[in-house]
Amino acid sequence: MIKCNTLGMIEISKNDPRLTAEADVTLYDFLVKDGVTYLIANTLSGDDAYKDGVVIPKGEYLKGFMVDAWENQALIIDAKHIAFGAGETYKNDIAVGKLLTIVTAGDATGKLAIAAQAPVDAGTVYFKVLEKCTLTGDAVKAQVLVVPTAAGGADSGAES
Numbered sequence: 001m002i003k004c005n006t007l008g009m010i011e012i013s014k015n016d017p018r019l020t021a022e023a024d025v026t027l028y029d030f031l032v033k034d035g036v037t038y039l040i041a042n043t044l045s046g047d048d049a050y051k052d053g054v055v056i057p058k059g060e061y062l063k064g065f066m067v068d069a070w071e072n073q074a075l076i077i078d079a080k081h082i083a084f085g086a087g088e089t090y091k092n093d094i095a096v097g098k099l100l101t102i103v104t105a106g107d108a109t110g111k112l113a114i115a116a117q118a119p120v121d122a123g124t125v126y127f128k129v130l131e132k133c134t135l136t137g138d139a140v141k142a143q144v145l146v147v148p149t150a151a152g153g154a155d156s157g158a159e160s
Helices: 046-050
Strands: 002-004 030-033 036-040 064-066 074-078 099-102 112-115 125-134 138-146
Antiparallel strands (some): 002 074, 030 036
């Protein structure tokens, strides 16, 4: 599960009602399409409302919140949405200040991965761990950051 940390984040969020799945998408995965990063959070009913890892089939409409609208806000993200690399663990490798980026290829597409440095491509969404916490299990509270455009010049909050 992934949830907004602050009341009102959903009200300020934006979504694209024409967004459809070009491939199967798991609920609460991140999807990068046409340079925009979405958090997939379809509303489920019936038995699926109580299942973990529900897959939304290719061709279905997606409720995708544009993550860049939440810049500098925080999301609470279950550790199951982090694709740990070889030898990486929540206990040993997640700490305040760690950066997380969205995996855009391979088996972990849509999950987060620990990054050594902030991305450099303008408009790219990434996250900075603010604290370890619990949601449905181990989780992190992470600040949403967006690589600024050259014209924007805003401070991204990334560490040098």
